[in-house]
Amino acid sequence: MAHQVRAVVAREKGAPVTLETINVPDPGPGEALVKVEACGVCHTDLHYRDGGISDDFPFLLGHEAAGIVEAVGEGVTDVVPGDFVILNWRAVCGQCRACLRGRPWYCFNTHNAKQKMTLLDGTELSPALGIGAFAEKTLVAAGQCTKVDPAASAAVAGLLGCGVMAGIGAAINTGGVGRGDSVAVIGCGGVGDAAIAGSRLAGAAKIIAVDIDQRKLETARKLGATHTVNSQETDPVEVIRRLTGGFGADVVIEAVGRPETYRQAFYARDLAGTVVLVGVPTPDMTLELPLLDVFGRGGALKSSWYGDCLPSRDFPMLIDLYLQGRLDLDAFVSETIALDEVEKAFKRMHHGEVLRSVVVL
Template identity: 75%
Template sequence: MPTVVQGVIARSKGNPVELVDVTIPDPGPNDVVVNVQACGVCHTDLSYRDGNINDEYPFLLGHEAAGVIETVGDNVTKVEVGDFVVLNWRAVCGACRACRRGRPWYCFNTFNASKPMTLADGTALTPALGIGAFAEKTLVHEGQCTKVDASADPAVVGLLGCGVMAGFGAAVNTGHVSRGDSVAVIGCGGVGDAAIAGARLAGASTIIAVDRDASKLEWALDLGATHTVDASKEDTVEAVQALTGGFGADVVIDAVGRPETWKQAFYARDLAGTVVLVGVPSPDMTLEMPLIDLFSRGGSLKSSWYGDCLPDRDIPVLVDLYQQGRLPLEKFVTERIGLGDVEAAFETMHKGTVLRSVVVQ
């Protein structure tokens, strides 16, 4: 039988979110219903609300989530009722050209639930990143569920569903940071600080945090940065070069995603160094640079999608590292809120006073 739950939707562009009744249908053959225990408030949800992703309103927001499997479809084999899972938006298909080439982290045909969740009047909802977890329950494909240790804190490990994994993977999977590397991270919100934590775990010797907010730089130090640059007072490129023997960093990660920060990342790297773009630009942003600079400096210019992760490979490992005390994921949870507090959390996000607000139920 379909179930009616409370969920947070964005009904139209730029307007405040609403807490409404949401109908969860019975799962299709490969779908599961998840009882959501926690879901982080990510900037991507704000982008959905403000129409910066697409215009397929109304959206059921929320995607950085963890919970317990409540119901499964007839053909589900990956998980069982009662399993504690982290939700992800990369349920690899195994058959597309990326998967066939052994690069499933670029999968072009990820799975989602076979049925829509709806409003009370039958209007179909578009779930954020195919998940829609600002709700008491949600419907997803079994491939969007990664089983992890049930003793882990849902509010903490749920963040691996997007932002923390994106930043960590940008350093480790995309940037290939290794022992002794110098790393600079531009933008020290949740994604940037996760990149810093990843670089520290990978053994980087110099980790430079760059931001314009003094409190964010303090968070970055707490998560593993060895040096900070206040971009409101110093030239980012000159400061990074000064901290790396005049050469620039081996890997520079742009966790902001603006033309000016990408240029800073480009010129702040060492010759033949690596730039990783993990901050998401808006569709109207453009970049103009001398082509000779791209040629003469060599190296790698990369974009990182969801930290180039494989959820079933990477999420359990990071949960284990967290439980061993080697990866301080708990430091990313600034506050725990209720479903009715999401709009206020967006305002808090704008003020830059949190790493993550997390809805807990």
């Protein structure tokens, strides 16, 4: 039996999203039907709407979500109806070469629901990141559901489903930030601020936030930055070096995804330091660096995809830290909105007016 629910759909490239009624099927083998309670408005959804990821329109947007499992299909044992879960887009397979080598966070064969959600006329929808959670209910692979403590509100828990996890993971999992380290974060949007919060959790001694927006730098301080640099007013590489005794930071996290900010990150790190790229570039961008500098500076140049997270390991841990008062997830929620306000939220996000708008159903 199909469930008819309200959902936010992007029908064509660049056009405003629409609130429509869609069909969501009952879960088949290995699938779960989730009643969505909250879903963050992420830049990735805007990229889908604007055709920056693929042209598989129409898209069912939304992916940064938490909710309650309503039903499960045959063979599902990890979650049961009534479980409070965060949705993830890295449902590891357990069988690929990465999983079999004990590195499931690199899984090369992550999976989604096999059945398709559709418009009322039968047109198949492409769910954003295999989730599609700007909807009253959504159908996902059961492995995309990570059970966490229901004491956390859905509005904050769902943020771990994408941006906040990407930033925290870039610092802790990919960058390996440790006690006493110096860290610089270039770009203080949601992901960059999460990297700052993650560096603070890991015990970094010095956390330098870099952005061109003074409002964002003020928020970065609240989340753990010890120093801020407005790169419109001064050279961030020079300031980062000065603040680290002339050496550069142990870990530099680039959360913008542009060649010019990546070069800043590269030259702002200490010798044998680590650069982590977590900002998402566009397909047309290229990077040019002197190969001798790449060789001579040593260290590591890494990319962080979803913060190299393992949802089953990381989501419950971070929710526990939140409930203990050690991770301020509430600080990431700028506003809560209704399902029909997503297009307005895109505009506010584009203009840097919010850290995260969260749809609460």
